[in-house]
Amino acid sequence: MDVDSSVSNTCYYSHNVTFFYNLVGKKISAGWTPRDFVVLGLGLTVCLIVFLANLMVMVAIFMNRRFHFPIYYLLSNMAAADLFAGVAYANLMLNTGPWTRTLTKEQWYIRGALIDISLTASVANLLAVAVERHQTVLTMQLHSKMxxxxxxxxxxxxxxxxxxxxxxxxxxxxxxxxxxxxxxxAPLYSRRFLVFWAVLNLLTFLIMVAMYSRIFIYVRSRSQCASQHTTEMLHTQTVVNLMKTISMVLGAFVICWTPGLMTLLLDGLLGKASYANKYEKFCLVIAECNSLVNPVIYSLRDDEMRRTFKWILCWLCQRNGDQQREPSPVAIHSALQEETLGCIQKSEDQVMETPHNTNDNEDCWTGPGV
Structure with missing residues (x-):
């Protein structure tokens, strides 16, 4: 629809959502199409997994006293942001397709705001964790002094x-x-805002790349200069684990965020010529998957976190079957190892030989999640 220059500065506050969709040529389907069902089913499935995975992280950090340090507080907050992202995306899924035409502008803005808040908080948490790991590893500390x-x-x-x-x-x-x-x-959004938002996130990505690159160079230089001491194997394992973590973090971020960011950037720069509507929903699903990958990368790679997860799952199974008494959070640390031994059939000696327990040594400088 062409707009005359004489009315280009006129504000259209009284017009509904359908008016703006028709203006940009984005069709609101009258009924559910197979594509809508695919997007809805895939999106809600991802939301459920995101919700459960991040809830597990938050519960584990709360229950285990070994996680009461700054890095784990940030991980818990990141899990909360990712959990909120799952809820916000589920709300989007339940207010899309033919249901879009029933939304008021206020409801439409709230739907978009929830997504923006949750995803921005998730990315900001990723950056905060990167800054914390950068400061901790380069100063050879076990935990941050924040x-x-x-x-x-x-x-x-x-x-x-x-x-x-x-x-x-x-x-x-x-x-x-x-x-x-x-x-x-997003027909009510300014294209200039989308360009700003996409560029801001891409810059955040570059900052993270620079931080992890510096960590990698530092760790590699230390491993090359390591002396033949009893800690040499620990340093070697640290290098390997850190390399895997860096690769997973950067790979997940690129895979999950690049399609969506490039879609927004092209839409902001080219408008209708970008044909962004053909794939923007699938890009949004992929971006939401980053909220699922985060707890896997930063939490499941920690041996203590994995043992806590197993303890929680075993305790839930025993509670359902035997109606056992729920232990208090204060006693969780002593009960955790005993229950984990019974659930995963490991001896005490094997548990003591895990890399995580070496963190109690004064010579160890590896941090959680590495």
Whole structure:
């Protein structure tokens, strides 16, 4: 639809969501198509897995006293952000397709704001974890020396940034007063905002690459200069685990975020010529998968976290079968090892030989999640 220059500055606050969709040529299907069912089914499945996986991380960190350190507080907050992302994306799935035409503009903005808040908070948490690992490894510390007050302040800032980014489109950076600037992916959003959001996330990605690259160079130089001491095997294992973690972090981020970010960037730059509507929903599903990969990378690679997960699962099974008494969080540390031994059939000697237990040595400088 062409807009005359004489009315290009007119604001269309009274028009509904359907008007803006028709303006950019984004069709709202009258009925459910096979493509809609595929996207809905895949999206809700991913949301359920994201919710359960991140909830497990949060419970494990709360129950195990060994996780009461800054890095694990950040991991718990990241899990909370990813869990919220799953809920926000489920809300999007339940308000898409033919249901879109029933939404008011306020509901449409809320739907988009939830996604923006959750995904921005998730990316900010990834960056915070990268900064913490960078500071810890390069200073050869077991845990960060950040105080609880600083950790809380950092978490508050992460969510503040997420909320601000979620509210920006609905408050002032939209296309209701400039129809030529309307996005084809998100018809009420400004194309310039999408470019800004995509570039901001890409810059965050580059910062993470720089941090992990410096960690890799530092660890490799230390491994080459390592002396023939009893800690040499520990340093070698640290290098291998750190390399795997870096590869998984960067690979997951690129795979999950690049398609969506490039879609937004092309839509912002080219508009209808980008044909972004043909694949934007699938890109959003892939981006949401990053919320599922995060707990796997940062948590399941930690031996203690895996043992805590197994303890929780075994305890739930025993509770359902035997109605056992629930232990208190204070006693979880002593009960964890005993219950884990019974569930996974390992001897005490085998548990003591795991790499994680070497973290109790003063010579160990590896951090959690490495």
């Amino acid at each position: 105080t609880k007050r600083r950790v809380v302040l950092l978490i508050v800032c992460i969510w503040a940034v997420g909320i601000i980014m979620g509210l920006v489109p609905s408050t002032f950076w939209n296309c209701e007063c400039d129809l030529e600037d309307c996005s084809t992916v």
